[in-house]
Amino acid sequence: MNERAKPELKPVVNESGIEVNPLYTEEDVEKSGGYDMVGLPGEYPFTRGIHRLMYRKQPWTMRQYAGFGNPAETNQRFKYLIANGQTGLNVAFDLPTQIGLDSDDPLAEGEIGRVGMSVDTLRDFEVAFDGIDLNKITVSLTINGAAAILIAMYLAMAEKRGYDLKQLRGTAQNDILKEFIGRGTWVYPVEPSIKLVGDTIEYCATHAPRYSPVSVCGYHIRESGATPAQEMAYAFCIAKAYADEALKRGLSIDEFAGRLSYNFNIFGNIFEQVCKFRAGRSLWAKIMKEEYGAQKPGSMWLRMIAGGGGGGLTFEQPEVNIVRGAYYALISALSGAQTMALCSYDEAYTIPTEYSARISLRTMQVLIEEMGLTETADPLAGSYYVETMTNQMRDKIVQIMAETDAEGGIVKLVSEGIIQARVSAQAYRMQRDIESGRFPKVGVNRYRNEREEDHPVEFHPYKEEDARVQIERLKQVRTERDQSKVDQALARVRQDAQAGANLMPAIVEAVKAYASVGEITHEMVKVYGRYKEPIRF
Amino acid sequence: MKPIKVLLAKPGLDGHDQGAKIVVRALMDAGFEVIYTGLRQTPEAVARISLEEDVDVIALSSMAGSHLHFCQKLKPLLEADGLADKLWLIGGSLPQQDHAALRELGFKGIFPTGSKLDAIVDYIRQNVKDGVK
Numbered sequence: 001m002n003e004r005a006k007p008e009l010k011p012v013v014n015e016s017g018i019e020v021n022p023l024y025t026e027e028d029v030e031k032s033g034g035y036d037m038v039g040l041p042g043e044y045p046f047t048r049g050i051h052r053l054m055y056r057k058q059p060w061t062m063r064q065y066a067g068f069g070n071p072a073e074t075n076q077r078f079k080y081l082i083a084n085g086q087t088g089l090n091v092a093f094d095l096p097t098q099i100g101l102d103s104d105d106p107l108a109e110g111e112i113g114r115v116g117m118s119v120d121t122l123r124d125f126e127v128a129f130d131g132i133d134l135n136k137i138t139v140s141l142t143i144n145g146a147a148a149i150l151i152a153m154y155l156a157m158a159e160k161r162g163y164d165l166k167q168l169r170g171t172a173q174n175d176i177l178k179e180f181i182g183r184g185t186w187v188y189p190v191e192p193s194i195k196l197v198g199d200t201i202e203y204c205a206t207h208a209p210r211y212s213p214v215s216v217c218g219y220h221i222r223e224s225g226a227t228p229a230q231e232m233a234y235a236f237c238i239a240k241a242y243a244d245e246a247l248k249r250g251l252s253i254d255e256f257a258g259r260l261s262y263n264f265n266i267f268g269n270i271f272e273q274v275c276k277f278r279a280g281r282s283l284w285a286k287i288m289k290e291e292y293g294a295q296k297p298g299s300m301w302l303r304m305i306a307g308g309g310g311g312g313l314t315f316e317q318p319e320v321n322i323v324r325g326a327y328y329a330l331i332s333a334l335s336g337a338q339t340m341a342l343c344s345y346d347e348a349y350t351i352p353t354e355y356s357a358r359i360s361l362r363t364m365q366v367l368i369e370e371m372g373l374t375e376t377a378d379p380l381a382g383s384y385y386v387e388t389m390t391n392q393m394r395d396k397i398v399q400i401m402a403e404t405d406a407e408g409g410i411v412k413l414v415s416e417g418i419i420q421a422r423v424s425a426q427a428y429r430m431q432r433d434i435e436s437g438r439f440p441k442v443g444v445n446r447y448r449n450e451r452e453e454d455h456p457v458e459f460h461p462y463k464e465e466d467a468r469v470q471i472e473r474l475k476q477v478r479t480e481r482d483q484s485k486v487d488q489a490l491a492r493v494r495q496d497a498q499a500g501a502n503l504m505p506a507i508v509e510a511v512k513a514y515a516s517v518g519e520i521t522h523e524m525v526k527v528y529g530r531y532k533e534p535i536r537f
Numbered sequence: 538m539k540p541i542k543v544l545l546a547k548p549g550l551d552g553h554d555q556g557a558k559i560v561v562r563a564l565m566d567a568g569f570e571v572i573y574t575g576l577r578q579t580p581e582a583v584a585r586i587s588l589e590e591d592v593d594v595i596a597l598s599s600m601a602g603s604h605l606h607f608c609q610k611l612k613p614l615l616e617a618d619g620l621a622d623k624l625w626l627i628g629g630s631l632p633q634q635d636h637a638a639l640r641e642l643g644f645k646g647i648f649p650t651g652s653k654l655d656a657i658v659d660y661i662r663q664n665v666k667d668g669v670k
Contacts, residue, residue, distance in 0.1 A: 095550035095601060099577075107579070110606030111550050184552020184576045224555050315651035348650050349632065424558040431559050435653055444651075459632060462602060533575040537561060 014272045016229035018392045024384035032391035037282045041377040045282035048378035049336040050301040055374035061339040062364050064357050067092030067117035069466040071128035074117040084361055090140045090341055092116030098185040100146045100521030103470045112467035120474040120516045125157040134158055140171040145187035147174035148196050149520050152507040155208055171212040177238045178217045180414045182224030190415045192528040198245035203504035205256045214242055215261045222265040223311045225427025228272055232280045233400035237410035253292045257299035264304055266328040267312025271389055277335035279394035306337035313343055317443035318457055321345035326363050333373040334380055340364055346457045353460050417534030481514040489513045490523050497527035541665050543594040546574040546583045548607040557598035563654040584614035593665045596626040605635055608642045624664050
């Protein structure tokens with residue numbers, strides 16, 4: 001029965017460190033913990049999905065990451081994607097916006113509108129979302145260091161357009177701890193950064209209870225070198241840190257846990273990924289129920305965007321990434337994701353063009369329309385392999401979380417750069433394994449083209465002109481707004497920060513007065529200071 | 538014999554440091570002394586640290602598209618500090634059509650995405666003037 005015993009078979013160990021057998025039987029499931037955690041879709045512990053009917057009732061939301069140049073151009077891209085069948089938006093901001101700099105800041109020069117949309121004031125949001133029905137199309141803001149300001153801006157924009165904030169849905173990424181590990185758009189030191197996440201959770205629980213103020217990202221930790229099991233373990237540790245911060249405000253777990261969401265990565269071994277998600281879903285439900293005493297099922301749901309997969313795509317033979325993307329999308333669909341987005345095939349070269357973004361969208365649409373993936377919930381359940389691996393992945397995630405706590409907890413480990421050093425060491429080993437061919441990559445370390453042909457990649461153009469237009473718009477807003485209102489609001493931001501109060505009401509007042517992202521950030525930096533990156537190898 | 542000393546900087550606002558940190562480790566494994574700046578370095582900071590640390594190699598890692606803009610600003614600063622004879626390298630997301638301009642700006646070694654770690658190490662070994670100081 002046990003094929004592993006045969007000497008000619010080399011052991012196979014997945015990225016998370018779990019050995020994979022050549023054959024699985026019922027015995028393996030029993031040995032790994034049995035079927036106790038499988039249950040039914042829509043029922044605790046939600047291994048099989050958070051809803052009973054899953055995609056039969058509603059397919060996943062398709063939410064390609066998009067944004068570039070100035071808000072008017074981004075608005076055009078949004079409308080293009082919606083016209084092509086996209087059902088949600090995922091907004092990319094440029095780097096100055098992400099780290100709280102105005103477009104006319106000298107440090108922003110050369111970076112305005114380059115990797116995302118440039119936003120200085122509420123006026124920019126009015127333009128960016130013009131003509132888009134925010135009840136039909138939910139918007140996800142990929143913003144972290146400046147999240148409190150951009151959430152305030154989104155709520156102010158929606159309110160101004162007449163939407164009822166009590167009903168408004170949407171998501172902000174707002175996961176600063178992972179920015180310290182990878183991605184790097186931090187502004188303030190660790191402690192006030194976590195405090196601000198708490199402020200947004202507390203504020204939204206009262207003022208915009210259907211808005212998801214945080215999307216905890218295993219995604220970028222994985223991109224930085226974490227294994228799939230570490231990705232989920234660290235994300236859960238981070239989510240718990242935010243939940244603890246919110247509880248300190250006197251909120252009950254059921255007042256906010258239902259609005260916490262997740263963002264996970266999908267590249268790698270299909271079964272390891274699917275089992276990661278099934279394991280994670282049941283584990284999160286267990287943590288919420290048993291450790292936090294959550295009562296509402298919604299508080300126990302691991303709601304997620306599972307997508308991207310950038311770390312698995314290659315620079316070589318980029319068109320092969322279209323194929324990889326399709327398999328990654330399949331992983332996401334088999335995993336019961338609420339939302340999906342795919343990195344486009346050309347992302348190692350450029351930000352996606354309309355053409356490549358549309359291919360990603362069509363990839364997901366083919367899965368929905370042609371492949372039968374929406375017809376039945378959790379189709380892999382009951383497979384000896386999948387159930388065994390799901391149990392083993394759950395144990396692995398639990399083990400890594402326990403080790404993290406034993407080492408002093410995620411906040412300490414991130415503050416000291418220890419997690420960063422750990423995942424970067426792993427990324428280095430992986431890169432060496434890819435270069436030596438030990439870890440197979442088609443087109444990279446095998447099946448290379450004799451001579452790489454000119455890559456069929458069209459570059460998304462960067463227009464210097466956009467920066468000038470953006471700076472002009474900011475200047476114009478500054479002349480048109482009531483400066484005394486702005487000064488007053490900015491003073492309140494500073495005072496509330498000094499007093500340790502929830503900063504959101506003051507920030508909302510400031511954005512409504514058309515104070516800029518840079519001006520508000522500047523007041524906060526005066527009180528909180530700036531993060532200093534620990535360099536550790 | 539003193540080891541080859543390399544400054545590896547993350548220019549501008551780009552936060553993608555996975556690649557840079559991998560290269561740092563590869564250079565350390567090769568026996569070089571490496572100073573890694575961390576994120577968000579200005580051209581002025583790169584020039585200042587290069588001078589203060591008396592490095593043999595000045596290397597940048599750029600993933601977010603502002604490489605030409607940054608290098609245009611860095612070049613005169615490095616020249617003014619008498620660092621023109623050092624080996625200037627750049628790696629990252631660098632479209633083919635920008636390579637000539639980067640070379641023109643003094644960046645002799647260009648290592649776009651897909652470059653091998655050993656290629657970077659070998660290139661530095663071969664090109665640091667006078668072998669090792």
